[in-house]
Amino acid sequence: TASLPVGAHSAIITISDPNSTNSPQTISVNLTVWKPTITLSTSALSRTVRWGLNATSQTFQVRNSGTGTLSYTISDNADWLACTPASGTSTTENDTISVVYTTYALAVGNYSATITVTDANATNSPQTISVSLGVVLPTIARSPTTLVPACVRGQNAASQSFEVWNTGYGILSYTITDNAAWLSCSPVSGDSLGEHDTINVTYITSALAPGRYTGVIFIKDVNATNTPQYIIVTLTVY
The missing domain is CATH 2.60.40.10 (Immunoglobulins)
Incomplete structure (x- = not known):
């Protein structure tokens, strides 16, 4: 069934014997194919940090709200953040992902990034989290x-x-x-x-x-x- 699309499938098994008084006999087979679904605890993260310091870490959760096993990987497009762990599996449990910021070398300003969670077998892959960062100064x-x-x-x-x-x-x-x-x-x-x-x-x-x-x-x-x-x-x- 690995190649079947998501949805309901049916088949009939037929048992026959030309010498039998009740041939043929049939068995109906109903199969529902489900796939994992990526569910994230948030769609956005934001941090404000003083220039010259690292922003405080944050977390989010990844969960499979479908069936089977969600085998996900996490990537991002910014060199000032990192997600750990960067991959995992979930049946129904929540997995906590830490977002660690390395912002001490950034100039004052506003920054944005995207965290992407993917599983090629999930019904809704990829899912994303937008990250907003402000590097600021006191007065x-x-x-x-x-x-x-x-x-x-x-x-x-x-x-x-x-x-x-x-x-x-x-x-x-x-x-x-x-x-x-x-x-x-x-x-x-x-x-x-x-x-x-x-x-x-x-x-x-x-x-x-x-x-x-x-x-x-x-x-x-x-x-x-x-x-x-x-x-x-x-x-x-x-």
Whole structure:
């Protein structure tokens, strides 16, 4: 029956004997030919990853929703992803396929690929999964953009604070430095997916003479679209 098309087939077996009182006798044979059918758990995958990193792996399932054994192979058309395992068999069980991304060397932009699942004997081969990938950069945001502390001679100015957060994509991994000996920021580094991080600014001004002083706080992430960003600090000692 290997060469028969999918569908219903019938035949008659005839048993005869010219000397028999009830010849001929027949037996009806009904045969239904089914084939495996590829069923995928999804038709699309998507990932967004920060430039310079590998995107997190994903999975999908392959299952035979027909009959017999589905003997499938998996291929793709992109060098930045790989499916494992790349082949398998299924009667009715779900097989889990891992999609591993190698995206660290990709430039910023949008990418697409197609994963193809095939079995020459399946009723619906091939089946495909579209893959969308975005390689993105974080963006530094801060508030306020200026600080204006003041104090009398012999005292430390009251502490202040500012916020840092990511208005771009991926993870903002920032560091904070300054160019003034009379101020200190804490913490001096952090990560933001979009949440606001509070940075405390402590002033050591008791030894300063009366006058006006200017310092700059630098916020940097080498992978951010707008690095560095600044906060200008203008101190007045009375």
